[in-house]
Amino acid sequence: xxxxxxxxxxxxxxxxxxxxxxxxxxxxxxxxxxxxxxxxxxxxxxxxxxxxxxxxxxxxxxxxxxxxxxxxxxxxxxxxxxxxxxxxxxxxxxxxxxxxxxxxxxxxxxxxxxxxxxxxxxxxxxxxxxxxxxxxxxxxxxxxxxxxxxxxxxxxxxxxxxxxxxxxxxxxxxxxxxxxxxxxxxxxxxxxxxxxxxxxxxxxxxxxxxxxxxxxx
Amino acid sequence: xxxxxxxxxxxxxxxxxxxxxxxxxxxxxxxxxxxxxxxxxxxxxxxxxxxxxxxxxxxxxxxxxxxxxxxxxxxxxxxxxxxxxxxxxxxxxxxxxxxxxxxxxxxxxxxxxxxxxxxxxxxxxxxxxxxxxxxxxxxxxxxxxxxxxxxxxxxxxxxxxxxxxxxxxxxxxxxxxxxxxxxxxxxxxxxxxxxxxxxxxxxxxxxxxxxxxxxxxx
Numbered sequence: 001x002x003x004x005x006x007x008x009x010x011x012x013x014x015x016x017x018x019x020x021x022x023x024x025x026x027x028x029x030x031x032x033x034x035x036x037x038x039x040x041x042x043x044x045x046x047x048x049x050x051x052x053x054x055x056x057x058x059x060x061x062x063x064x065x066x067x068x069x070x071x072x073x074x075x076x077x078x079x080x081x082x083x084x085x086x087x088x089x090x091x092x093x094x095x096x097x098x099x100x101x102x103x104x105x106x107x108x109x110x111x112x113x114x115x116x117x118x119x120x121x122x123x124x125x126x127x128x129x130x131x132x133x134x135x136x137x138x139x140x141x142x143x144x145x146x147x148x149x150x151x152x153x154x155x156x157x158x159x160x161x162x163x164x165x166x167x168x169x170x171x172x173x174x175x176x177x178x179x180x181x182x183x184x185x186x187x188x189x190x191x192x193x194x195x196x197x198x199x200x201x202x203x204x205x206x207x208x209x210x211x212x213x214x215x216x217x
Numbered sequence: 218x219x220x221x222x223x224x225x226x227x228x229x230x231x232x233x234x235x236x237x238x239x240x241x242x243x244x245x246x247x248x249x250x251x252x253x254x255x256x257x258x259x260x261x262x263x264x265x266x267x268x269x270x271x272x273x274x275x276x277x278x279x280x281x282x283x284x285x286x287x288x289x290x291x292x293x294x295x296x297x298x299x300x301x302x303x304x305x306x307x308x309x310x311x312x313x314x315x316x317x318x319x320x321x322x323x324x325x326x327x328x329x330x331x332x333x334x335x336x337x338x339x340x341x342x343x344x345x346x347x348x349x350x351x352x353x354x355x356x357x358x359x360x361x362x363x364x365x366x367x368x369x370x371x372x373x374x375x376x377x378x379x380x381x382x383x384x385x386x387x388x389x390x391x392x393x394x395x396x397x398x399x400x401x402x403x404x405x406x407x408x409x410x411x412x413x414x415x416x417x418x419x420x421x422x423x424x425x426x427x428x429x430x431x432x433x434x435x
Contacts, residue, residue: 062371062417064378066389067410074402152281159283163382170286183293191282191290198281 004180006189013189016172020197023158023168026090028151031097038102043109044127053102060099066160068092073164089161097154104150108143109135145212149205152198159194169193225405228395235391236412242305242387243374243420246312250373251366253313254320259350261321262328272321279318284376287311292383308380316373323365327358356433363433367424371417378413388412 042053060068072092076083112135120134162171173190177183226232257276260268279287292307302310331354339353359366381390392409396402 059414062375062414063410064375064389064413066378066381067392067406067413070392070406071403071410074396074406078403156281156283159285160379162285163379170283170289173286174289177293182297183289184295184297187286187290187294191278191286194282194286195278199277202277202281 004176004182006185009176009180009182009186010189012176013169013172013186013193016167016169017193017197019166020155020158020168020170020194023089023093023161023166024151024155027093027097027158028154030090030094031101031154034094034098035101035105038098039105039109040131042102042106043131057099057103060096061103065092065096065157066163068096069160069164085161085164085166088164089158089166093154093157093161096157097150100150100153101147104146105139105143108139108146111142112138142212145205145208148201148208152201152205155198155201156194220404221401222404222408224399224401225395225408228391228398231391231395232388232408232412235386235388235409236416238385238387238390239374239377239413239416242308242312242377242380242385243370245309246316246373246377247370249309249313250316250320253317254324255355257317257321258324258328261325263350276318276321279315280322284311284315285379285382287315288379288383304380304383304385307383308377308385311380312373312377315376316369319369319372320366323362323369324358326365327360327362328354330361331358359428360433363425363428367421367428370424371420374420375413375417388416 038053038056042050069088069092072095073083073085073088076088076091116134116138117130120130125133158168159170161168162174165171167175169190173186177186180186257272261272261276264272288307288311291311292302292304295302295307335353335357336349339349344352377387378389381387381393384390388409392405396405399405
């Protein structure tokens with residue numbers, strides 16, 4: 001039987017780590033785009049669409065990400081499209097991220113005093129101009145810290161893609177652990193790699209939070 | 218494309234048993250996890266320095282790794298180190314550790330918001346350290362952070378779907394079992410998902426009611 005050194009394990013896990021990073025980035029960027037679009041619609045539209053998007057957010061926040069992944073995996077297949085684990089994971093995580101981000105950003109926009117909207121509209125700015133020159137510059141400042149903080153959730157969320165067979169860090173860990181019979185070392189390494197990926201992001205989010213709100217007394 | 222939800226609902230007994238497991242796991246994990254959270258929050262805000270360090274490391278380690286990896290480490294990793302656990306025990310331990318870490322941070326935020334004057338007033342009434350914490354600091358702290366706590370408990374409940382991966386027979390396990398029998402995967406997961414949604418709405422209502430009633434008064 002082959003013997004695996006700790007370095008063999010770690011090297012293979014590091015190779016799988018890049019797929020975790022890629023999937024996180026796809027979900028984060030895709031989710032940001034969809035979330036931004038939803039935010040725009042939400043600010044612009046009447047109560048019906050607003051409610052609809054509210055329901056969308058509640059649906060994704062009130063159900064397990066695992067079920068969302070399964071639904072994407074089996075749901076897209078219903079349209080006769082051959083889905084890979086890649087597509088399903090990317091779609092599910094993008095939608096999941098968009099629901100959370102649009103809600104976070106909505107809160108940030110809502111925290112901008114109403115007078116700012118009123119003042120800018122009294123200056124005859126259009127809705128787009130109001131957003132671009134008055135509201136968003138202020139909202140973005142508040143939104144940065146929680147958005148970066150949510151990136152940690154996205155990275156951790158990609159671990160669930162292993163369940164539908166997407167080979168990222170967690171799946172690679174399971175496979176290597178099955179091959180080496182050394183689950184303790186393997187899953188310790190997997191956990192440490194996630195920690196190495198997420199902890200700096202968490203620290204950065206905390207730093208941004210302090211920068212935005214100042215240190216609490 | 219046609220749907221056959223009846224084929225899934227026929228197995229309602231399986232679903233019901235799954236729901237019972239999901240609720241049971243969540244209930245146990247919530248109760249123990251809150252105790253862990255309160256204890257660690259106390260340690261982190263007024264314990265000795267070495268304890269603060271340990272609790273801080275625990276909180277950061279849990280918060281920056283995925284729940285599924287924590288679960289796999291406990292269920293697959295620990296037996297190799299000599300600690301064998303049933304899937305159910307492993308799940309409860311993982312959920313408790315997970316909720317405990319988040320609860321620590323949440324409750325600590327509430328504790329830190331306690332005005333100093335209240336503690337001084339309590340001390341001047343000759344309450345001892347434990348009494349001050351349990352009767353003066355903790356109840357208003359819990360009240361302040363209860364909405365965040367409720368959200369976190371719901372996140373843990375939804376996260377418990379992952380426990381099906383180590384063959385705990387919870388709701389998502391039931392959905393998986395049903396779809397493996399009748400190949401109605403989409404219908405089975407739709408029903409499971411909607412059930413989770415209903416559970417999280419119900420749990421939020423329950424906790425919003427139970428919090429003021431049992432933990433911190435009106």
